[in-house]
Amino acid sequence: MRNSKASSQVITCKAIVCWGKGEPLKVEEIQVEPPKSYEIRLKMLCASICHTDILSAKGLPTPIFPRVLGHEGVGVVESIGEQVNGLKQGDTVIPTFVSECQTCENCTSGQTNLCLKYPVLWDSRQLDGNSRMSIKGQSLFHRFACATWSEYVVINANYAVKVDPCIPLSHASILSCGYSTGFGAAWKEAKVKEGSSVAVFGLGSVGLGAVEGARIQGASKIIGIDKNPRKKEKGQVLGITDFINPCDSDKSISELVRELTDGKGVDYSFECTGVIPLLNEAIESTKAGKGTTIMMGSGGNSSMQINFLPMICGRTLKGSIFGGLKTKSDLPILLEKCSNKEIRLDELLTHEVELEDINKAFELLKEADCVKVVVKI
Ligand code: CXF
Numbered sequence: 001m002r003n004s005k006a007s008s009q010v011i012t013c014k015a016i017v018c019w020g021k022g023e024p025l026k027v028e029e030i031q032v033e034p035p036k037s038y039e040i041r042l043k044m045l046c047a048s049i050c051h052t053d054i055l056s057a058k059g060l061p062t063p064i065f066p067r068v069l070g071h072e073g074v075g076v077v078e079s080i081g082e083q084v085n086g087l088k089q090g091d092t093v094i095p096t097f098v099s100e101c102q103t104c105e106n107c108t109s110g111q112t113n114l115c116l117k118y119p120v121l122w123d124s125r126q127l128d129g130n131s132r133m134s135i136k137g138q139s140l141f142h143r144f145a146c147a148t149w150s151e152y153v154v155i156n157a158n159y160a161v162k163v164d165p166c167i168p169l170s171h172a173s174i175l176s177c178g179y180s181t182g183f184g185a186a187w188k189e190a191k192v193k194e195g196s197s198v199a200v201f202g203l204g205s206v207g208l209g210a211v212e213g214a215r216i217q218g219a220s221k222i223i224g225i226d227k228n229p230r231k232k233e234k235g236q237v238l239g240i241t242d243f244i245n246p247c248d249s250d251k252s253i254s255e256l257v258r259e260l261t262d263g264k265g266v267d268y269s270f271e272c273t274g275v276i277p278l279l280n281e282a283i284e285s286t287k288a289g290k291g292t293t294i295m296m297g298s299g300g301n302s303s304m305q306i307n308f309l310p311m312i313c314g315r316t317l318k319g320s321i322f323g324g325l326k327t328k329s330d331l332p333i334l335l336e337k338c339s340n341k342e343i344r345l346d347e348l349l350t351h352e353v354e355l356e357d358i359n360k361a362f363e364l365l366k367e368a369d370c371v372k373v374v375v376k377i
């Protein structure tokens, strides 16, 4: 039987709702509709916190409220719509915010992971413009189309990636955004070459993913940059060869990177903080004429100023969502690396909270040794 009885019923469950800009998050009883024909309803098992959820709670870049937050997570298929192929009840899946139809101009271009048929759902509703979540009759927006900080969620089946149930849930969850974004940036966007040099700005989960991606690609010099001295050791486990703490010097970061690279700069830099002045530093840390910077950090800002001279001197700046990873072609490869223990995700898992304690989780993120907070659902 493809559909359970539950698929025709609305489910009332707990979810984390953000009612307005900067307001504390609330645990609420919400209603989750049954899946429509191309949708699946997931029972979420585990979620995690990504920096952009904090920005969303502050109304950045767009104040969309009331909204169920969370976009990292993993769940099990509770029920499916009539037209869904390739997924069944009981499958373990990651909800994703990018998709891959494999047929559109972008998917077949070999240049981008931004599918045109199933785009990033910036307006925080499902593809048909509606939401499947509500509270006392009032519609709730999603975080992208994911809204993982909920016991149940409905997503379009094209935004779901099947996961080997043997992968620890916490690992699957952190592969659904931050870490994969960094890893993909080194692997798919920069295509880091063997023996090359790399600088990673910010050693949170995105940055540590970029470090590990660069190490696996064969980079021989990986410079980690972070204001938090505790990140040095963590970075070393994942693969940094050098560490810069900008607070320890009066020099600019790009000068410090040059000092570590015979005055030349690095082949690739990865901006994972979203702090705009750091983007210029990341660009200026790369080699004139051929250096590449991949920008992933989201500061929630809508504009920024890029210095003219370093860019005109032949450097490349590329923006990236989800590290350029395609959800059908690339994410399964990363999930397999996780199964084979080729990547060290345990190093990222520093804290764990219950869904109800999500506000506490935001506090934990300020702690010096915090990389990733996992949310048990
Ligand atoms: C986000 C960064 C801002 C654009 C959408 C994706 N990545 C992770 O949360």
Ligand code: ZN
Binding pocket: 050, 051, 052, 053, 071, 177, 178
């Ligand atoms: Zn994220």
